[in-house]
Amino acid sequence: MSGLAILTAAQMRAAEQAAIASGIPEYELMERAGAAAAEIIWRAGAKRDLLVLCGPGNNGGDGFVIARLLRARGVPVRVAALGESRTESSLKARAAWNGPVEPFDQAAPATQIVDALFGTGLSRGLEDAVADRLSSLTAQASFSYAVDLPSGVDTDSGALLSHAPLFGVCIALGSLKPAHVLHPAAGLFRRLVCADIGIVASDQVHRLSTPHLTRPLTSDHKYSRGLVAVVGGSMAGAGRLAARAAARSGAGMVRYLAAAEAAAGLDAIVTVQAKTISELESSLVDGRLAAVVAGPGLGSDERAKERLAAVLACGHPLVLDADALTLLGSGAAEGIPPGSILTPHEGEFARLGFNLRGDKISRATEAARRTDAVIVLKGADSVVAAPDGRVAVSSGASPWLSTAGTGDVLAGLAAGRLAVSGDPFSAACEAVWLHGEAARRAGEAFAADDLIAELPAAIASRL
Numbered sequence: 310m311s312g313l314a315i316l317t318a319a320q321m322r323a324a325e326q327a328a329i330a331s332g333i334p335e336y337e338l339m340e341r342a343g344a345a346a347a348e349i350i351w352r353a354g355a356k357r358d359l360l361v362l363c364g365p366g367n368n369g370g371d372g373f374v375i376a377r378l379l380r381a382r383g384v385p386v387r388v389a390a391l392g393e394s395r396t397e398s399s400l401k402a403r404a405a406w407n408g409p410v411e412p413f414d415q416a417a418p419a420t421q422i423v424d425a426l427f428g429t430g431l432s433r434g435l436e437d438a439v440a441d442r443l444s445s446l447t448a449q450a451s452f453s454y455a456v457d458l459p460s461g462v463d464t465d466s467g468a469l470l471s472h473a474p475l476f477g478v479c480i481a482l483g484s485l486k487p488a489h490v491l492h493p494a495a496g497l498f499r500r501l502v503c504a505d506i507g508i509v510a511s512d513q514v515h516r517l518s519t520p521h522l523t524r525p526l527t528s529d530h531k532y533s534r535g536l537v538a539v540v541g542g543s544m545a546g547a548g549r550l551a552a553r554a555a556a557r558s559g560a561g562m563v564r565y566l567a568a569a570e571a572a573a574g575l576d577a578i579v580t581v582q583a584k585t586i587s588e589l590e591s592s593l594v595d596g597r598l599a600a601v602v603a604g605p606g607l608g609s610d611e612r613a614k615e616r617l618a619a620v621l622a623c624g625h626p627l628v629l630d631a632d633a634l635t636l637l638g639s640g641a642a643e644g645i646p647p648g649s650i651l652t653p654h655e656g657e658f659a660r661l662g663f664n665l666r667g668d669k670i671s672r673a674t675e676a677a678r679r680t681d682a683v684i685v686l687k688g689a690d691s692v693v694a695a696p697d698g699r700v701a702v703s704s705g706a707s708p709w710l711s712t713a714g715t716g717d718v719l720a721g722l723a724a725g726r727l728a729v730s731g732d733p734f735s736a737a738c739e740a741v742w743l744h745g746e747a748a749r750r751a752g753e754a755f756a757a758d759d760l761i762a763e764l765p766a767a768i769a770s771r772l
């Protein structure tokens with residue numbers, strides 16, 4: 310399942326160099342970028358007056374091309390530049406603009422504004438006065454567009470190097486960059502459009518795409534569709550949420566391995582009493598088990614540790630979440646059965662003790678490599694990383710998901726999809742997508758239980 314490719318600044322430069330080596334001049338790429346952006350702006354804003362803010366590099370060059378092409382279509386265009394143009398292509402684009410260039414610090418507001426100050430070449434935050442003026446002009450415009458990236462964001466991490474306003478549209482050029490999907494940068498625009506400029510962008514990192522799911526075959530039965538076990542612990546509610554999500558994930562059967570008397574909450578879920586370690590061990594001895602979930606409500610005491618040890622020893626593909634991740638602690642890189650999925654949020658990820666720095670994509674990728682498991686590093690932007698380097702990034706999930714129990718639902722859902730397909734990377738991607746879709750369908754102020762109710766409709770939408 311691959312969506313749009315996501316390239317770092319260095320990878321984008323390499324792709325650009327490859328295009329240039331194949332015979333497309335750099336200036337031609339700039340003309341294509343400007344033309345693609347101008348078309349998007351024309352469709353949105355038509356002949357409303359427009360102010361283009363141009364920086365000193367090639368992002369500014371794109372801005373001059375946009376200005377020229379829209380003026381030729383009858384748009385009243387003004388250009389304000391932040392100093393002189395410094396690259397060969399941007400000098401050429403500036404020379405081809407046959408209108409005046411105002412100083413940036415004196416530019417008056419307009420109905421439409423184009424931010425072509427900085428793109429992938431930004432190396433430090435904007436000066437305060439520049440960032441303030443960009444924010445003020447953008448806030449006063451009815452239509453606002455960021456060319457390639459909102460000026461002030463770090464391309465590879467999505468961090469803000471200086472404060473930036475909210476744009477209506479971000480026009481990514483050639484391919485997506487990490488800042489288009491990682492927060493906080495990914496929250497700086499309402500709509501994202503990726504303009505094709507003829508650069509071949511192939512990479513292992515993609516935006517999470519909508520999954521293609523399949524119906525069960527007529528020959529299928531409950532075990533062939535995937536048997537999931539959910540290991541209960543001291544807080545039974547969390548385990549029950551995971552079990553109920555697994556039961557609505559498309560899997561064939563769910564067993565709830567209860568640490569206490571409580572039943573699983575759905576009659577279709579088979580509750581197995583597994584209070585003692587030996588009961589738990591024997592309930593995990595079943596070759597038909599396709600995925601085992603541990604962590605939601607497991608607890609963190611000695612008993613929980615022993616239950617986790619029994620789970621790690623069972624050899625079935627696991628989905629480890631919540632307390633299981635905390636208990637794993639810095640021993641996370643060892644002893645995880647092949648084909649497993651770990652679903653930490655940032656706090657749990659830090660407790661796994663990898664001591665990784667850098668952007669979310671590289672940290673998740675390195676953790677996947679070290680554990681030989683699929684890592685779902687959760688958040689407003691969730692990064693799904695496989696040990697072989699494949700990555701899918703999901704952004705734009707409902708902020709209402711930040712409520713108790715939604716992580717337990719994701720863990721159960723991931724286990725269900727893992728039991729269905731046996732492929733941990735696609736299972737994790739499907740689970741993240743379905744979770745986001747269920748949240749979209751649930752609307753506002755929902756409880757985690759409501760997400761589970763939306764899962765069948767979310768699945769039906771992808772069959």
Ligand SMILES: NC(=O)C1=CN([C@@H]2O[C@H](COP(=O)(O)OP(=O)(O)OC[C@H]3O[C@@H](n4cnc5c(N)ncnc54)[C@H](O)[C@@H]3O)[C@@H](O)[C@H]2O)[C@@H](O)CC1
Binds near residue numbers: 321367370458
């Ligand atoms: N990579 C590609 O394939 C293409 C890139 N294009 C455009 O080129 C852009 C990248 O161009 P550049 O590499 O020239 O980079 P930018 O235009 O993003 O900016 C680089 C310039 O800004 C200066 N600078 C960096 N941070 C600054 C700060 N905080 N304050 C003041 N000056 C600062 C640098 O010294 C350099 O002169 C892309 O974002 C895109 O808009 C397009 O023209 C077409 C194709």
Ligand SMILES: [K+]
Binds near residue numbers: 424425426457459
């Ligand atoms: K920009």
